[in-house]
Amino acid sequence: MSKAAVDLPPKGGFSFDLCKRNDMLAKKGLTGPSFRKTGTTIVGLIFQDGVILGADTRATEGPIVCDKNCEKIHYMAPNIYCCGAGTAADTEAVTDMVSSQLQLHRYHTGRESRVITALTLLKKHLFSYQGYVSAALVLGGVDCTGPHLHTIYPHGSTDTLPFATMGSGSLAAMAMFESKYKEGLSRDEGIQLVVEAICSGIFNDLGSGSNVDVCVITKGHKEYLRNHLLPNPRTYINEKGYSFPKKTEVLMTKITPLKERVEIIETGDAMEE
Amino acid sequence: MEFAPKQDQSENTVSIPVGGPIQRTQYPYVTGTSVVAIKYKDGILMAADMGGSYGSTLRYKSVERIKPIGKHSLLGGSGEISDFQEILRYLDELILNDNMWDDGNSLGPKEVHSYLTRVMYNRRNKFDPLWNSLVLGGVKKGQKYLGMVTMIGVNFEDNHVATGFGNHLARPILRDEWHEDISFEDGVKLLEKCMRVLLYRDRSAVNKIQISKLTEEGATSFPPYSLKTYWGFSSFHNPTVGAEGSW
Numbered sequence: 001m002s003k004a005a006v007d008l009p010p011k012g013g014f015s016f017d018l019c020k021r022n023d024m025l026a027k028k029g030l031t032g033p034s035f036r037k038t039g040t041t042i043v044g045l046i047f048q049d050g051v052i053l054g055a056d057t058r059a060t061e062g063p064i065v066c067d068k069n070c071e072k073i074h075y076m077a078p079n080i081y082c083c084g085a086g087t088a089a090d091t092e093a094v095t096d097m098v099s100s101q102l103q104l105h106r107y108h109t110g111r112e113s114r115v116i117t118a119l120t121l122l123k124k125h126l127f128s129y130q131g132y133v134s135a136a137l138v139l140g141g142v143d144c145t146g147p148h149l150h151t152i153y154p155h156g157s158t159d160t161l162p163f164a165t166m167g168s169g170s171l172a173a174m175a176m177f178e179s180k181y182k183e184g185l186s187r188d189e190g191i192q193l194v195v196e197a198i199c200s201g202i203f204n205d206l207g208s209g210s211n212v213d214v215c216v217i218t219k220g221h222k223e224y225l226r227n228h229l230l231p232n233p234r235t236y237i238n239e240k241g242y243s244f245p246k247k248t249e250v251l252m253t254k255i256t257p258l259k260e261r262v263e264i265i266e267t268g269d270a271m272e273e
Numbered sequence: 274m275e276f277a278p279k280q281d282q283s284e285n286t287v288s289i290p291v292g293g294p295i296q297r298t299q300y301p302y303v304t305g306t307s308v309v310a311i312k313y314k315d316g317i318l319m320a321a322d323m324g325g326s327y328g329s330t331l332r333y334k335s336v337e338r339i340k341p342i343g344k345h346s347l348l349g350g351s352g353e354i355s356d357f358q359e360i361l362r363y364l365d366e367l368i369l370n371d372n373m374w375d376d377g378n379s380l381g382p383k384e385v386h387s388y389l390t391r392v393m394y395n396r397r398n399k400f401d402p403l404w405n406s407l408v409l410g411g412v413k414k415g416q417k418y419l420g421m422v423t424m425i426g427v428n429f430e431d432n433h434v435a436t437g438f439g440n441h442l443a444r445p446i447l448r449d450e451w452h453e454d455i456s457f458e459d460g461v462k463l464l465e466k467c468m469r470v471l472l473y474r475d476r477s478a479v480n481k482i483q484i485s486k487l488t489e490e491g492a493t494s495f496p497p498y499s500l501k502t503y504w505g506f507s508s509f510h511n512p513t514v515g516a517e518g519s520w
Contacts, residue, residue, distance in 0.1 A: 146514070160512040161508055176445065176446070203445075
């Protein structure tokens, strides 16, 4: 092998170098590492004045619940939020990345972000990774053109819908939506329907559980209701409490800082905007 | 579970792979989709659509997938239609033999359900399953009974059951809205709600449903009809409003 081969800088995008070897190992019976999936129910619907998004809060690692109260409704822009299902790392990273791209775009244009901007950035990224970035998203927001709700699939296709569900509990939630949704819902009716759909996912799907998060977005205003409903409280708590053995007694506390705290006074001109 | 004929499996005869047991692989050809059933005040209500799909083609549009069995039961089946007809033949023989005793006693739903469970489980143990999910409901001496058997022999009894896709789409609605002693009109409305969601979201569903009821007096099949659907959402009419050129 020639050691004088030039080391080119990585070109970006997915590197398919190890795929053949992984395939060979899989045929020999090696099971690869499993991902932390969010096994989820996420929903969105358009109501009279805007968009309501909902999500459950359970994150699973195979058969184990690894996070009982995780956040699946991610911030994209002050007027746009995105729910994510699939591999937790992928949804976090992708929404974070597009959120910062949107902020840069806002600085550049001086205008409020539009939902289709976020949509196009997300679908471009996901398509270029050919489905390997396992993120299924429900994107919703209100911009100058009105309220919008979209679903984005891991391979990069998108849908524009009046009501949408994704994740393992999507069928249970969709059953609720298909039977009860109508146009022009009020805010309370909309929240009620979203909560019903998420609860249907929580109680009928094993990959979803714990609590309900809701996010209401209207023109110029958003409300992130974290843990809006807690339908799974801890019911059987030991009244006697837990008695721990006696800890070591603290006689004296003295804190010595390792570095001196120095105050910097700004001189010269302030940074230009 | 009922699926369209798989392209990757090519054997439907006895095969003897090297160093393994004899297997009869099977896959369904003409399939029916979900059946949904509930207990109501006077007995059992069962609903199914009338479609028989041949893979992804809708081949037969007037397949009756709910049949009365004896005096006290209704059988609904999803999955392979020919296997369903075979099961009807077995049950016919069973009921005939029971009638020949002429002792005033007749097989009730619990007994028929038990018989079906044994048949299904034994066939699966021989690696030659009857590719169906069956719903068995009935009333005998005022006692309502509703049970389900799948092709691998899983059986259980409940107040509301569904097969196939109905498990995912109809069960959540039934769990939410079913209550004890639901009236006939409310029961039919509930079943229609489930069948409508299935019609929207199950690709092999057909808009021609048949509802059957079973009470102490006997079984009644209502004539088939189609459900009204709503497609008038503004997002459906104009999905790219505000974003001309996107999709």
